[in-house]
Amino acid sequence: MKFFDEARIEVVAGDGGNGMASFRREKFIPKGGPDGGDGGRGGSVYAVADRNLNTLIDFRYTRRFRAERGENGGSKDRYGKGGEDKVLRMPVGTIIRDEDSAELVADLDQDGKRVLIARGGRGGLGNLHFKSSVNRAPRKRTMGKEGERRNLQLELKVLADVGLLGMPNAGKSTFIRAVSAARPKVADYPFTTLQPNLGVVRTREEKSFVVADIPGLIEGAADGAGLGHRFLRHLARTNLLLHLVDMAPFDPATDPVHEARAIIEELRKYDESLFGKPRWLVLNKLDLIDDSERDARVEAFLEAFGHQGPTFRISALTGDGCGALCEAIQLHVDTAREQQRLEQDQAPQGAEGADDREDDDDFDDDDWVDMDDEETDTP
Numbered sequence: 001m002k003f004f005d006e007a008r009i010e011v012v013a014g015d016g017g018n019g020m021a022s023f024r025r026e027k028f029i030p031k032g033g034p035d036g037g038d039g040g041r042g043g044s045v046y047a048v049a050d051r052n053l054n055t056l057i058d059f060r061y062t063r064r065f066r067a068e069r070g071e072n073g074g075s076k077d078r079y080g081k082g083g084e085d086k087v088l089r090m091p092v093g094t095i096i097r098d099e100d101s102a103e104l105v106a107d108l109d110q111d112g113k114r115v116l117i118a119r120g121g122r123g124g125l126g127n128l129h130f131k132s133s134v135n136r137a138p139r140k141r142t143m144g145k146e147g148e149r150r151n152l153q154l155e156l157k158v159l160a161d162v163g164l165l166g167m168p169n170a171g172k173s174t175f176i177r178a179v180s181a182a183r184p185k186v187a188d189y190p191f192t193t194l195q196p197n198l199g200v201v202r203t204r205e206e207k208s209f210v211v212a213d214i215p216g217l218i219e220g221a222a223d224g225a226g227l228g229h230r231f232l233r234h235l236a237r238t239n240l241l242l243h244l245v246d247m248a249p250f251d252p253a254t255d256p257v258h259e260a261r262a263i264i265e266e267l268r269k270y271d272e273s274l275f276g277k278p279r280w281l282v283l284n285k286l287d288l289i290d291d292s293e294r295d296a297r298v299e300a301f302l303e304a305f306g307h308q309g310p311t312f313r314i315s316a317l318t319g320d321g322c323g324a325l326c327e328a329i330q331l332h333v334d335t336a337r338e339q340q341r342l343e344q345d346q347a348p349q350g351a352e353g354a355d356d357r358e359d360d361d362d363f364d365d366d367d368w369v370d371m372d373d374e375e376t377d378t379p
């Protein structure tokens with residue numbers, strides 16, 4: 001599965017309907033007043049985050065989306081019907097940018113979030129509006145405004161709850177295979193994983209979390225060694241990092257403590273906020289260590305490495321300890337999500353830029369249309 005997904009689309013909101021200019025004509029009222037109604041507003045285009053979607057593939061095929069035009073106003077005070085809105089469903093995690101201005105239009109980071117991406121044009125005014133004591137028979141009306149038209153760039157940044165960190169060969173991909181349905185390639189050479197992979201771990205029927213498996217890091221990654229550290233950006237939105245350590249390296253000269261410290265150092269160099277995230281230590285490949293030695297090796301490692309925080313012992317290959325680890329992760333993720341929900345509820349509402357744009361209600365001079373300049377059905 002490709003981690004990053006992109007698409008380019010064009011959205012076109014509906015134009016507003018034109019205002020009408022007409023006069024009442026009734027049998028015994030020879031000179032009726034103005035009765036031209038307003039045009040309807042053009043439909044707008046909205047983007048809505050939908051957690052049931054997980055790719056932008058739909059937007060690769062259909063690239064142009066239009067909302068309906070507003071109807072023109074009619075005589076006899078009839079208002080034009082508003083055009084229907086167009087609603088585009090996108091996966092949670094989609095980031096929408098204006099391609100021309102590079103402006104961030106929306107970050108659909110929560111299920112159900114709805115953002116206006118192209119505003120429908122306002123309907124024109126009928127001549128009914130221009131009646132005054134001095135002008136009882138106005139012959140003016142206005143045309144509907146054009147709907148907004150935008151070129152947008154969509155980028156899906158899948159939201160993983162947990163990120164895997166570790167040297168190449170630590171067993172990250174083996175772990176994600178053990179606990180999820182994801183099937184990244186596993187092999188006994190470094191840099192098997194070249195693209196991030198996601199796995200959904202289901203701990204109960206209604207409970208799950210997403211793990212991101214990224215390519216391994218090595219000492220000097222910040223300076224470009226190995227694959228560099230650019231894949232760390234995929235972990236920016238996670239709530240928890242699992243630091244996998246190979247406790248039984250193939251080469252006996254490799255010191256797990258040295259390797260583990262190197263990872264922490266790369267993390268520190270990369271980004272303060274990633275470095276500050278909750279990080280759990282996961283000691284892997286314990287099946288390769290003899291029963292009689294295991295406890296002593298683990299204790300010696302912990303003492304030398306000095307990790308503060310939860311530590312787990314597993315074998316990604318046999319699955320030993322993976323169940324308990326996933327239970328603990330689920331609990332942590334649930335708590336973090338609850339915390340985020342509380343913070344969101346407390347945050348001031350309506351900070352969503354695009355939805356708050358001023359209603360463009362003013363008509364410019366050149367919007368005026370005089371009935372005398374055009375063919376109409378006036379008396």
Ligand SMILES: Nc1nc2c(ncn2[C@@H]2O[C@H](COP(=O)(O)OP(=O)(O)OP(=O)(O)O)[C@@H](O)[C@H]2O)c(=O)[nH]1
Nearest residue numbers: 168169170171172173174187191192193216316317
């Ligand atoms: N015996 C044993 N072997 C393991 C365990 N976990 C992983 N391995 C082996 O270690 C090797 C590397 O595993 P991967 O899962 O590919 O490691 P990785 O961390 O994803 O490596 P990169 O993608 O290269 O960064 C493979 O040969 C696995 O079979 C374990 O718990 N026990």
Ligand SMILES: [Mg+2]
Nearest residue numbers: 172173192193
């Ligand atoms: Mg791998």
